Amino acid sequence: MKPIPFEYFAPTSTEEALEHLANLGYNGKVLAGGQSLIPAMNFRMARPGALVDLNGIPELAYIKPTADGGLAIGTMTRDSKVEHSPEVAQRFPLLLEVMPNIAHPQIRNRGTFGGSIAHADPAGQLPAISIVLNANLKVLKKGGERWVKAEEFFLGPFMTVLEPEEMLAEVVLPGLPPHTGSSYQQVSRQKGGYSLAAVASVVTLDTAGKCTSARMVMISVGDVPILSEAATRILVGQKPTPEAIAEVAEIAASKEIDPGTDIHATAEYRRHLVRVLVRRSLSTAFERAAK
């Protein structure tokens, strides 16, 4: 249970980190909080030749309010900082619900917001949350910058559009309109454990009570977080009814997901959970939006 030997670089600026990544190419890997990478290295499932440690770069850790009511979160912001941030609680109550479910307090003290997204674990919460909140991801490489929508960031389990010389630098969450409600629902075998299935919804109502936006994402039931098309198609333009929500749940559970069977749960049980959690998540989100 020890990693293979590797080279270690501890840059003190973003520029220096990008320089290392450019030199190392496929041999290099970013070390953020390390709470997923280091266990993978201990198991020797991950065998990077060199690590570029971002922990000595204070400029990558921040939570900045943006003018549109959103937030810009630096990639190295610790999960525990997000969990306890008053700005996050005020602007994105969804995150307040999600954060305590990410592993354990000791892990959240070290794990990072951007690291979790870049790691792209299909059972991880933050990749899905970045999608449902319509995040823009700032990707840097030596001499270059590009922005990627969270929806287009994830390619497969632990696979993203990031090139070896690139790093995720910032996560920008656009502000939510008034009369927006959200809800996170998950079932896991124990607190802090991986979810067997989870659903996050963000919905917006107009003054007449009609739904103007419905985003819903499902976790642990496919190779990547799955954004429901049915939720948007069925709910937008209507007043939300229990029947419409039940229809979304039925389509999501039967057609939109691709759950697997493992020692924790069967695919059939995961479909059942999604059917229940979609209903809970959407109805709670609409109740909150109506307040």
Added chain:
Amino acid sequence: MTTHTIKVKVNGVEYVREVEPRRLLSDFLRHDLGLTGTHVGCEHGLCGACTILFDGEPVRSCLMFAVQANGHEVTTVEALGTPEKMHPLQEAFHEKHALQCGYCTPGFLMTLKPFLETHPNPTDEEIREAIDGNLCRCTGYEHIIEAVKLAAEKMATRS
């Protein structure tokens, strides 16, 4: 493989050591510094036995490399109390039978020390949340929760 020189303060003492990058912080504390109070259980972040304070915050020492502690401060269970003068948490664990084999105990103690400093009067629910990252196979946790409540009382009357 290149080694790195690190300077790290552990329990108030400054150490300068040469380490390979792959040296886990848990192994550095135990093997290089001889501080065997920090226990190693699962080595992949599940069990919490290796919890230490890193710049005052509880973290898993098996999920950090020693080289990352360069310039930082580490506190291990050795700094908590002595057999003659135990920390209130240690007294309470003793009195309430919050341990049997003791393997997980250092991790519980290092998780709970900062917790009680910020939660002087915790509810059962808060205690359960605080220790959800520490596994114990002996006690069934009930005695640990009793001990945390007793430790909180002890700390309140002494301060």
